[in-house]
Amino acid sequence: MPIYEYDCGGCGKRVDVFLKSVNAAEPSACPQCGSPRIQRAISKVVFVKSAETKLAELDPKYDKMIDASSPDLSMDNIIKNYQLDKPLTRDERGAPEF
Numbered sequence: 001m002p003i004y005e006y007d008c009g010g011c012g013k014r015v016d017v018f019l020k021s022v023n024a025a026e027p028s029a030c031p032q033c034g035s036p037r038i039q040r041a042i043s044k045v046v047f048v049k050s051a052e053t054k055l056a057e058l059d060p061k062y063d064k065m066i067d068a069s070s071p072d073l074s075m076d077n078i079i080k081n082y083q084l085d086k087p088l089t090r091d092e093r094g095a096p097e098f
């Protein structure tokens with residue numbers, strides 16, 4: 001959805017106008033003051049991207065960053081990382097507390 005900037009000869013403001021498509025009819029009056037003396041500014045066209053499009057355009061490295069920031073918390077992985085499947089040695093058990 002394109003946003004065009006218009007310069008208004010009535011109120012002198014530059015206004016952003018959303019158009020449903022690039023072929024949509026141009027506004028006939030200033031949305032601020034209603035003046036018909038409105039002219040498209042030859043500055044920029046901004047396209048509003050959908051969240052879906054933005055997601056699709058994300059750099060794939062972000063996926064890896066997300067993966068790296070959310071470690072595998074499955075029980076199998078925890079048991080493996082902390083070697084919980086092996087019996088504790090005497091030292092690891094520690095001295096009994098009384």
Ligand SMILES: [Zn+2]
Pocket residue numbers: 008009010011012013030031032033034035
């Ligand atoms: Zn105006």
